[in-house]
Structures are given as C-alpha cells and as structure tokens.
Amino acid sequence: MVEATDISDLKRGTELVKRGFAQMQKGGVIMDVVTREQARIAEDTGAVAVMALEAVPADIRKRGGVARMPDPTNVTEIIEEVSLPVMGKARIGHHTEAQILQSLGVDMIDESEVLTPADDAFHIDKREFTAPFVCGARNLPEALRRIHEGAAMIRTKGEAGTGDVNQAVHHQRTMMNQIRTIEGLDFQEREKWAREHGAPRELVHETAELGRLPVVNFAAGGIATPADAALMMHHGCDGIFVGSGIFGAEDPETMGTAIVEAVNNWDDPDALADIATGVGKGMKGQSNVDLPEEEKLQSRGV
C-alpha cells in the first residue's frame, strides 16, 4: 500500500523548480509569436515553447519608438491557444511588467534588451518571483550577474531582428572561452578574476568547478535558418530561440519544422542537407556590420 504523503510540505518557486523548468527546454526551439495563429503554427512545427511579444524584433527595429511588454489580451489568447509553455518579454528593470506577466500565468519571463529598457542602472530583482526568468548575456561576467539576480536561464544577446548570427556566435564563443579560462585558475586567481570582471565570486567558483554555467544556456538573436540553429548547437548552446526568423520567412511552417529538425540533427551534415532543402527564402535581414552603434540592442542592460 502506498503511504500517504503530507501535501502541506510542498514548496513553489524554489531555485530547483525554476532552473528545472529551464532544463526541460533543452534541445528545443523557442519561437517568437505575436498572435495566437502564430502560436498554433509554432506548436505544430515542434516548438518547445513560444515567446509572446508585441512585434517581432525585425518589426520593432523598423518601427522604432518605445517597445513594451505584450498586450495582456494577446498573452491570454496565446496561453489559451497552445499547450506549450508561454514566455513573455518584459523591459529590463520593469518589475511591474514582470509582475503582470506572472499574474497572467506566463511560464517564464524574458527580461529583454529587445524592448526599451525601463531602468538604466538596475535589472529586476528576479529572486522574489515565483516565475523563472531568462536574461541575455554577451559574456560570462554578465551571465553570472544575471544568475546572481535570480535568472534561471541565460541566452546570448545576438542582434535581434537582424537575421545575422554573427553576434550570437561571438557571445557564445566569448562565454565558452571565459569558462575555460577560469577552469584553469586556482582559488586566489579566480577571486581576482571575479573582482576584475565584476562577477559574483561564488558563481565564478561554481562555474569553474562545473565547467559550464550553473543554468541552461540558449542561443538567441539573429538565428534565421536551419544551418544557423545547428551552428549554435555546434558551439555548445543547450537550445535555440528564434525571433523574426520563423515568421519573417517566406514559409513559416516549413522553416519552423526545418529549424526544429536541424537542432536535433545538428551534428549530421547529410541530414542537415536534407533538412535545409526546399525551406524557401529566409528573412531578409540586415548585416551586423552595417548597423550603427546606437541601433545595437545588445549593449542595453549589462
């Protein structure tokens, strides 16, 4: 006979539960969606989660102005439409947008540089939330600062809406390089490295001992094709966010399916050749090198 368990012992919103949610996304593709129809397509193509936002990053760039959290009506419709986890973007430092998203039932909050930052000095104190957070980072110290604030997942800060994977690669390579560096340092040298790089020291030690970030690390920003997604897996990412790359493509359904399959077969060139065949035109995009410094989103919220 099964023994009764005391159900009053349960704990919600712990670090284990928040980081555990992020771990369930591994090996998956998280797709940006603006409407419930797009969310439906994302689920049918094999996305592991959808990210609700008011406009895809390419459109936010074109349109200019202040970019904010998505309309709660849209978020609720997307939650009703799919069985997948629904994530939502809040502005950097916008505690209240994040609280509203949590209250709507959003499963993970992206404190995102794609939206206009609400606070030029501080990020959200993410530890007090029950919902887990994902944050962007260009390098290891930035990632560890976000984890220290309570982020349960990290992603690269590739230039969103450009369709150019260059910066996501750069950030991921920087992260891996810095992890290898601190792995090779002794205790005192790690303490010094932490001071010099403005990185929380306990997390520097933890990362060095693990040989990886203590949370899941995804690729995001500029991923537009099955080959881009496979490239980021090759560079050691745990999974992929695709923004404008799906619904900016000629045939979103085919592109979505192909990117999902490419992530599963990232190390098999023959399979990738098959997968990349006949997917139609990708989003048009804009090369990073053509981008004026003030239009770069990645330097927001460091």
Next chain:
Amino acid sequence: MTEASEPDIRVGVIAVQGNVAEHAAAIERAGERRGLSVAVERIRQAGTVPDCDVLCLPGGESTAISQLLDREGIDAEIIEHVASGKPVLATCAGLIVAAADPQDDRVQSLDVLDVSVNRNAFGRQVDSFEAPLSIDGIADPETPFPAVFIRAPVIDEVGEDVEVLARWDDDPVAVRDGPVVATSFHPELTNDDRLHRLVLSDAIDTLSTAQPAEMDV
C-alpha cells in the same frame, strides 16, 4: 570503445529534446553504486534503440518529443523494446508520450503504458513545486524521495495491470506497468537515484532470465 570489455548494461537515453544529460548522469551514478558497468547512449536517430537493455524517456515538451520520435522513426523502436519486455523509465513528458491515452491529439503517444494522463494538470509553471514523496518499495516517510513536479501531468485512470507506486493528493504520480516505470515528477533533477537503480535492477532481472549462463547477480 572497441577495446573495452562489454558493459553489463546498455542504457539508451532518448535525447531528441529535454532533460537528457541529467538522466544520463543519474544512470551512471546508479550503475556505479550497484557496481555495474553501464554504457549510456544518447539517442537522437533511429538504429540504436534495438541494442539497448534499458531506455529512459526524459521530461521536456511532450508535443515536441512525440513529433521528433515520429519524424526520426524512433517511436516504433521503443514500442518494440517494450513489447520484448525490456525496462523503461519514463518521466513527466516521457510519461505522457508513453501513455495509452494522453487526452490530447497534439501528442502522438506510444501506447506502452496503460494509463490516461491529463497534461499539465498541476497547472502552469508558477504552480510547479518540490515536495518529499513516499514511493512504494523505494521511499517511506523517514526516507522520502525529493520529487520535483514541473508543469506536471496527473494520471487520472490506470489499467487493471498497472501498479500505483506513489500518490500525491490521491492522484497516482508514479506507476509500474510491466517493464515500464513512469513518474509525473523528475527524479533526475536531484542526486537521489533510487528510481534509476530500480530500472537497472529490472534490467538485470530481464537479462538473467534471457541469458542465465552469462549473468551472475
């Protein structure tokens, strides 16, 4: 690997999506504790499942996992594995994918576990939780299992041959149906590998029945 002696047990972790590395690590730890030589394969394509003695079906997103199992042709291999009586540990989304009735046509389930399961019945991520759990034959109130439920499914009906191993608030959350052990929660998220040791024991029983001369356990 060709130089090494044959492992006692070959374990396949289905790796199309989800919490794969943690299951692989838990199996390796469990093998070490039992003094077994265990080889772990991470399976993303067809062709490897037939060589495995045990399979783990990890958690992740059940719609994505079931679609990829179908597209890669791994689904039929898992069904064959269970039909031949070889053990499986299916957790969370793995349980949903294994279930006879996932109550949702977005999941193409394998129908190797005679239960009806309600996806995400515990609610959204803000309702996810951890709690100490008693599991029949494994964990009692003095030695509870640290169970982590993440957007977890609830088993709301079980077939007559299905044994309920644990309940949470009266609902079954761990079950056994022949060679398949399945949980709503995530045993791979903590260092407690008692459920992974259980399926390795099942594998030893299966192997010793199949080849009594070769196994000495």
